[in-house]
Amino acid sequence: xxxxxxxxxxxxxxxxxxxxxxxxxxxxxxxxxxxxxxxxxxxxxxxxxxxxxxxxxxxxxxxxxxxxxxxxxxxxxxxxxxxxxxxxxxxxxxxxxxxxxxxxxxxxxxxxxxxxxxxxxxxxxxxxxxxxxxxxxxxxxxxxxxxxxxxxxxxxxxxxxxxxxxxxxxxxxxxxxxxxxxxxxxxxxxxxxxxxxxxxxxxxxxxxxxxxxxxxxxxxxxxxxxxxxxxxxxxxxxxxxxxxxxxxx
Numbered sequence: 023x024x025x026x027x028x029x030x031x032x033x034x035x036x037x038x039x040x041x042x043x044x045x046x047x048x049x050x051x052x053x054x055x056x057x058x059x060x061x062x063x064x065x066x067x068x069x070x071x072x073x074x075x076x077x078x079x080x081x082x083x084x085x086x087x088x089x090x091x092x093x094x095x096x097x098x099x100x101x102x103x104x105x106x107x108x109x110x111x112x113x114x115x116x117x118x119x120x121x122x123x124x125x126x127x128x129x130x131x132x133x134x135x136x137x138x139x140x141x142x143x144x145x146x147x148x149x150x151x152x153x154x155x156x157x158x159x160x161x162x163x164x165x166x167x168x169x170x171x172x173x174x175x176x177x178x179x180x181x182x183x184x185x186x187x188x189x190x191x192x193x194x195x196x197x198x199x200x201x202x203x204x205x206x207x208x209x210x211x212x213x214x215x216x217x218x219x220x221x222x223x224x225x226x227x228x229x230x231x232x233x234x235x236x237x238x239x240x241x242x243x244x245x246x247x248x249x250x251x252x253x254x255x256x257x258x259x260x261x262x263x264x265x266x267x268x269x270x271x
Contacts, residue, residue: 035059035066035134036117036193040107041083041125042073048125049082055131056090068093069115070125071107074100103204105211112196120196122189122209128231129188137190140226147221148191150213151228152183169210169249176257177214181225184210188228195221200270202259207252218260218271 037055041048052068059066072080072095083095096110112120119138123129129151141149173184187209191199195216203211216223263271 032065033067033115033117034064034119036112036115036120037066037068037123037131038071038108038111038115038120038196039069039123039125040071040073040104040111041075041079042101042104042107043075043077043079044125045075045078045082047127048079049086051125051127052083052086052090052093056092058131059092066092067115067117069111070095071109071111071114072097073102073104073107074098076101104206105201105203105208108208109201112199115193115197117193120191120193122187122191122196122212124187130229130231133188133228134190136226136228137188140224141190141192144224145222146224147195148189148213148216149224149226150181150184150209151186151188152181152225153186153230154227155230172250172253173210173214176253177217177260179213179217181213181223183225184213186228189213191216202256203252205248205252207249207256210253211256214256214260215271218263 037059044051052070055068059068068090070083070093072083080097083093087093087095094114096114098107098110108122112122121131121134121137123131133151137149137151140146170182170184173179185207189209189212191212198219199212199215201208201211213223259268259271262268
């Protein structure tokens with residue numbers, strides 16, 4: 023039995039994810055999310071930002087949309103990057119809470135209760151997951167650690183894993199946070215902007231799985247310098263915002 027959405031104002035949880043050329047995994051992943059919503063009897067929705075996919079991702083989503091009333095797809099006409107696709111999904115969401123997640127099966131929507139429990143326990147606006155054991159190549163693991171140290175140094179954001187995709191956010195807060203990042207620093211940008219605006223942030227350990235299929239879109243060398251440049255840009259933008267030189271951040 024598929025989860026259903028009766029009225030947008032009654033939606034408890036919006037599962038929001040970007041997708042780009044995920045034809046090998048997208049159907050199984052989305053169906054699994056729908057099962058979790060149904061089994062937990064949540065009023066929920068799944069919102070996918072299709073990032074101009076050039077494979078069969080769009081047609082697969084269109085087909086299963088006819089079966090899953092909880093599924094909505096926001097299609098970008100061209101590939102604009104992870105951040106743009108995630109933003110499109112979040113902005114189209116209606117839920118009291120927004121769960122951001124990747125669409126490649128590396129995180130489990132079924133872990134949302136742990137994030138929700140921590141959010142309520144600590145009175146947080148956002149709870150971010152941290153990968154208890156990153157299931158990836160050793161070079162990527164070390165790159166993530168270096169990235170997190172850079173985030174700590176620049177923004178004094180003392181979290182274990184800022185770029186973990188799995189985050190639970192109060193819906194109004196999620197839709198208020200506008201992303202500049204085109205690519206993969208988007209999850210970290212969410213936290214930097216949330217912290218700058220005074221939102222309360224907690225964290226909880228989550229399980230990280232190997233990709234269910236397909237290949238990563240992250241090119242390590244190119245992405246490395248782009249991420250570093252973006253973080254420096256974000257820091258200067260934060261400084262200008264706090265100095266009241268910019269109206270928005």
